[in-house]
Amino acid sequence: MELDSLLSFNGVTLAIFVVLLVLLIRWFNQWPANIPPSPPGYPIVGHIPLMLKGKPQDIYRGLRPKYGDVFSLKLGRRLSVIINGSEALREAFIKQAEDFSDRPDIFLMSVLLKKKGIAASSGEHWKRTRTLALSTLRGFGFGKKSLEGRVLEEAEAFLSVIEKQNGTPYSATSIIQVMISNIICSIVFGERFDYDDNKFKKLLDMLEELGRLNPIAGVMNVIPWIRYLPGDIIGMKKFARLFQTIFDFIQEEIAEHKRTYDEDNLRDFIDAFLRQKSKHDLDDPVFDDFNIEASVLNLFVAGTGTTASTTQWAILFLLHHRDIQNKLRDEISTVVGSGRYPSLNDKPNMPFYEAFITEVIRKGNIAPLSVPHGATNDIQFRGMTIPKGSLITANLDSVLNDPDTFTDPDKFDPYRFLGEDGQLTGKEKSVMAFSLGRRVCLGESLARLELFLILTSLVQRFDLVPEDPDCLPTLLPVPGATLPQPYKFRALKRT
Numbered sequence: 001m002e003l004d005s006l007l008s009f010n011g012v013t014l015a016i017f018v019v020l021l022v023l024l025i026r027w028f029n030q031w032p033a034n035i036p037p038s039p040p041g042y043p044i045v046g047h048i049p050l051m052l053k054g055k056p057q058d059i060y061r062g063l064r065p066k067y068g069d070v071f072s073l074k075l076g077r078r079l080s081v082i083i084n085g086s087e088a089l090r091e092a093f094i095k096q097a098e099d100f101s102d103r104p105d106i107f108l109m110s111v112l113l114k115k116k117g118i119a120a121s122s123g124e125h126w127k128r129t130r131t132l133a134l135s136t137l138r139g140f141g142f143g144k145k146s147l148e149g150r151v152l153e154e155a156e157a158f159l160s161v162i163e164k165q166n167g168t169p170y171s172a173t174s175i176i177q178v179m180i181s182n183i184i185c186s187i188v189f190g191e192r193f194d195y196d197d198n199k200f201k202k203l204l205d206m207l208e209e210l211g212r213l214n215p216i217a218g219v220m221n222v223i224p225w226i227r228y229l230p231g232d233i234i235g236m237k238k239f240a241r242l243f244q245t246i247f248d249f250i251q252e253e254i255a256e257h258k259r260t261y262d263e264d265n266l267r268d269f270i271d272a273f274l275r276q277k278s279k280h281d282l283d284d285p286v287f288d289d290f291n292i293e294a295s296v297l298n299l300f301v302a303g304t305g306t307t308a309s310t311t312q313w314a315i316l317f318l319l320h321h322r323d324i325q326n327k328l329r330d331e332i333s334t335v336v337g338s339g340r341y342p343s344l345n346d347k348p349n350m351p352f353y354e355a356f357i358t359e360v361i362r363k364g365n366i367a368p369l370s371v372p373h374g375a376t377n378d379i380q381f382r383g384m385t386i387p388k389g390s391l392i393t394a395n396l397d398s399v400l401n402d403p404d405t406f407t408d409p410d411k412f413d414p415y416r417f418l419g420e421d422g423q424l425t426g427k428e429k430s431v432m433a434f435s436l437g438r439r440v441c442l443g444e445s446l447a448r449l450e451l452f453l454i455l456t457s458l459v460q461r462f463d464l465v466p467e468d469p470d471c472l473p474t475l476l477p478v479p480g481a482t483l484p485q486p487y488k489f490r491a492l493k494r495t
């Protein structure tokens, strides 16, 4: 009798379990009928196991031939839509910009940045914040010729550190970071830091580590509850701690600006923002403290790592391709000579430099998947439905490494952008590394100015040779990141 009741109890339990499991699977698999095509996935976890197999851009390269320019992956209950190729990207991010310009509800944007600032906000709040930030930056030379002097000053400080090494093998990673960061710091905080300021260098190391831990943020986007588990299984708490330390630095800078603020002497971006705040309603969300802090953080973070990595890639490619380095130097000699620093006025006469830097940006591929976008409403696109809440990825890698546009895309070859007459053919415009549409990188003009002045003055003054000519530094990036692995080089002063 007892056995009977036990068996029947277990039978009921099993039946309930099966029903719940079926309901759960159905709930997880409930998507609108015409979402973008996707490969077969597992129940509940969907394509999470697929995404664990390698770098996302490599996985996407493999899926595109079969599933087309717009496909989707199910990451648990969240749909991730990947847009590939310049045609589909333009159609989405330019023609349908109203639908495709928002940020998604993910850990970094919603929890750490509270959907504030330039990079994490959406809708009207984002439009106002970005417009205000840009106009304030313009007041401090952004996008104007006057910025040139500031960048050159920093380039000179960098070159004098390089010169002091007297041609001995040297890893420039750390001073490149300080140099690039100093440029955005001088605009935003009105101050620069010494190249041997250990406190600042430590902060920049943290920033780099944050970049390397970025895949963790990816896990959090898909399994948000993982952060409530004890311990720090995926390193998320470390990520949040690093983020907070950098945020504390920004908050301290802003607090110091408030203490020493003088309306008649606006020193920098922060002062100008504080002045705007004093002219607006106290409860205007664009001027609330967190929105200002997050905007300053965005400029500091985005203005440091990206251009520093690109500079490191550029030097690495110059070490690997001495012929290209010599050709670049010939162009600098002809157009600029050796008696003065290159200037922006020279740039239109330097097509080989333009071809070289475009190829560095293409091959460096430092933001292959851009910054995540998100659907804040159901979106109809090319006859498909992208449901509200989906993650949207602008797969820039699909353009930068498209074999139909760039023959042999794995090869570093600046000549692909030049015609027989040595002039640019217009193909350089297809390198969409700064993204596109309304959210296109806000710092593109600054990044291009920095790269031009720093790299041309470096090549003008120094012959860059590898530490060991028989063993060139690797071209593989730091695993899981897009920056090059640390390397040393010799900079031999040219007479």
Ligand code: HEM
Pocket: 118, 119, 120, 130, 184, 298, 299, 302, 303, 304, 306, 307, 310, 366, 367, 370, 371, 372, 394, 433, 434, 435, 436, 438, 439, 440, 441, 442, 443, 444, 446, 447
């Ligand atoms: C080689 C250097 C750089 C590259 C390749 C790069 C690339 C990008 C990309 C791909 C995005 C995402 C756009 C999107 O969401 O669709 C972005 C956004 C952004 N970048 Fe850059 N960037 C670079 C340098 C800079 C610099 C120097 C600054 C400094 C001011 C900067 C500030 C920003 C900001 C604030 C955003 C967010 C824009 C928004 O959400 O409205 N970037 N960048």
